[in-house]
Amino acid sequence: MISSNIVHEIRAFNRFYTNVIAVLDQDVLKSNFSLAEARVLFEIERLQPCSARKIMEVIIIDEGYLSRIVKKLVAKNYITKIRSDHDKRLYLLKLSASGVRQMRRLDELANQATFGLIERLTADQTKTLLENMQHIQNLLNFKT
Amino acid sequence: MISSNIVHEIRAFNRFYTNVIAVLDQDVLKSNFSLAEARVLFEIERLQPCSARKIMEVIIIDEGYLSRIVKKLVAKNYITKIRSDHDKRLYLLKLSASGVRQMRRLDELANQATFGLIERLTADQTKTLLENMQHIQNLLNFKT
DNA sequence: TCTTTTTACTTGATTTTGTCAAGTAATTTA
DNA sequence: TAAATTACTTGACAAAATCAAGTAAAAAGA
Numbered sequence: 001m002i003s004s005n006i007v008h009e010i011r012a013f014n015r016f017y018t019n020v021i022a023v024l025d026q027d028v029l030k031s032n033f034s035l036a037e038a039r040v041l042f043e044i045e046r047l048q049p050c051s052a053r054k055i056m057e058v059i060i061i062d063e064g065y066l067s068r069i070v071k072k073l074v075a076k077n078y079i080t081k082i083r084s085d086h087d088k089r090l091y092l093l094k095l096s097a098s099g100v101r102q103m104r105r106l107d108e109l110a111n112q113a114t115f116g117l118i119e120r121l122t123a124d125q126t127k128t129l130l131e132n133m134q135h136i137q138n139l140l141n142f143k144t
Numbered sequence: 145m146i147s148s149n150i151v152h153e154i155r156a157f158n159r160f161y162t163n164v165i166a167v168l169d170q171d172v173l174k175s176n177f178s179l180a181e182a183r184v185l186f187e188i189e190r191l192q193p194c195s196a197r198k199i200m201e202v203i204i205i206d207e208g209y210l211s212r213i214v215k216k217l218v219a220k221n222y223i224t225k226i227r228s229d230h231d232k233r234l235y236l237l238k239l240s241a242s243g244v245r246q247m248r249r250l251d252e253l254a255n256q257a258t259f260g261l262i263e264r265l266t267a268d269q270t271k272t273l274l275e276n277m278q279h280i281q282n283l284l285n286f287k288t
Numbered sequence: 289t290c291t292t293t294t295t296a297c298t299t300g301a302t303t304t305t306g307t308c309a310a311g312t313a314a315t316t317t318a
Numbered sequence: 319t320a321a322a323t324t325a326c327t328t329g330a331c332a333a334a335a336t337c338a339a340g341t342a343a344a345a346a347g348a
Contacts, residue, residue, distance in 0.1 A: 006270060007258045013277035014165055014258070020284060021162055022204055034305075042159070053325060060166045065306055067327055089314045089325040114151045114158070117284060126150060129283050132276040133157035139273050140164060140261060178334075197296060209335055211298055233296040233343045 020117070027113035031106050036061065038106060040069050041095075044079055045103050049092040051084070078102055164261070171257035175250050180205065182250060184213050185239070188223055189247050193236040195228070222246055 028038050043055045052066055070093065073079045078099035084090045095103060118126050172182055187199045196210050214237065217223045222243035228234045239247060262270050 006262070006274060007255050009274055010258050010261065010277065011254060013281055014168065016281050016284075017161055018165055019203075021158055021165070024158065026204070036305075039159075051325075058163075060163060060170075062307060063325085064308080064327070064329095067325095068306095071327085087315070087325085091326075110155060111151050114154050117154065118150070121283060125283055129280060130150060130153055132279045132283075133154065135276045136273060136280075137157055137160050139265060139269055139276075140160075180334075195296075206336055207296085208298070208337080211296095215298085231296085231344070235297080 024110070024113045024117070028106065028110055031102075031109055033102075033106065036065070037069055037073065040066065041073065041078065041099070041103060041106065044093050044099075045095055048094040049082075051090040051092060053090065055093075073099070168254070168257045168261070171260075172250065172254055175246075175253050177246075177250065180209070181213055181217065184210065185217065185222065185243065185247060185250065188237050188243075189239055192238040193226075195234040195236060197234065199237075217243070 025035055029035065031038065033041065039059050040055060040061075043058050044050060047054055047058070052063075052070055055061075056063065056066060070079070070081065074081050077096055080094050080096050081091045082094075084092050118129065121129065169179055173179065175182065177185065183203050184199060184205075187202050188194060191198055191202070196207075196214055199205070200207065200210060214223070214225065218225050221240055224238050224240050225235045226238075228236050262273065265273065
């Protein structure tokens, strides 16, 4: 049944992990990027050159909101936005040189925050943690 | 080193799980409570009778913002707020009868959303998922 | 004591963040 | 080639969150 123990334990994990993520996010916010901006930048870094549409396949975000974030990042010269020759409805996004520098900063912040999670674990524990995470990712990899 | 593979894989999991939680949250938002309100209600349910201060020990939230959320929940008669006799600076919060009903609805929504995560898994896979989650929780528990 | 500091909460003003719906233009489909 | 779909933009809002200044009570320090 829906209110089974299993569901409750998953919810307990979700509450727990929501806090884990919230703590990590606190640190990333020190970068002067909003969470949404940071996530968009991370995805552009990973997927570049990519369209806004492509980003929306990966993170849940309103189309108009994303459009404005992209506009802002272009205005600040952290990304470039060039109309695709192949399909003129889309614009290809890439980090600019300055964006690459920003990402190094952001990346270092996120790495440090994440490292804080595991610094007290032994090598074995860390390995186990990772395996568990990857296992969960495989089990839930649904792409809702 | 801080930018090790391990940190990167943990970050990949965090990105992934951020989306999982976002998908579940979408459903909870159908309750007409904001995420912040839902979390506050959830903590009041767990901790009642409790002060706003007590809630702030558990969730990361601005004091003024919380004060307004409490005000709104009182106005809608989902919680009661009674000045403490022992310490007149604080107010004890509890779910009202109507709040209890709301929480049952909220709970059912959250259960259904969570069930959606696992409905396609076999019993064995679900069991493994849960074990992985509990293992992660145990490994990271000292923090956050 | 009393007076200074800390704690709990509130409120006004504002900013930031996110949503909705309507609109343009390019591409695909029937 | 008309209709539908896709990619993106924009204006108008609404919701969410922050900041700082304020009140009142309690605790701590002299």
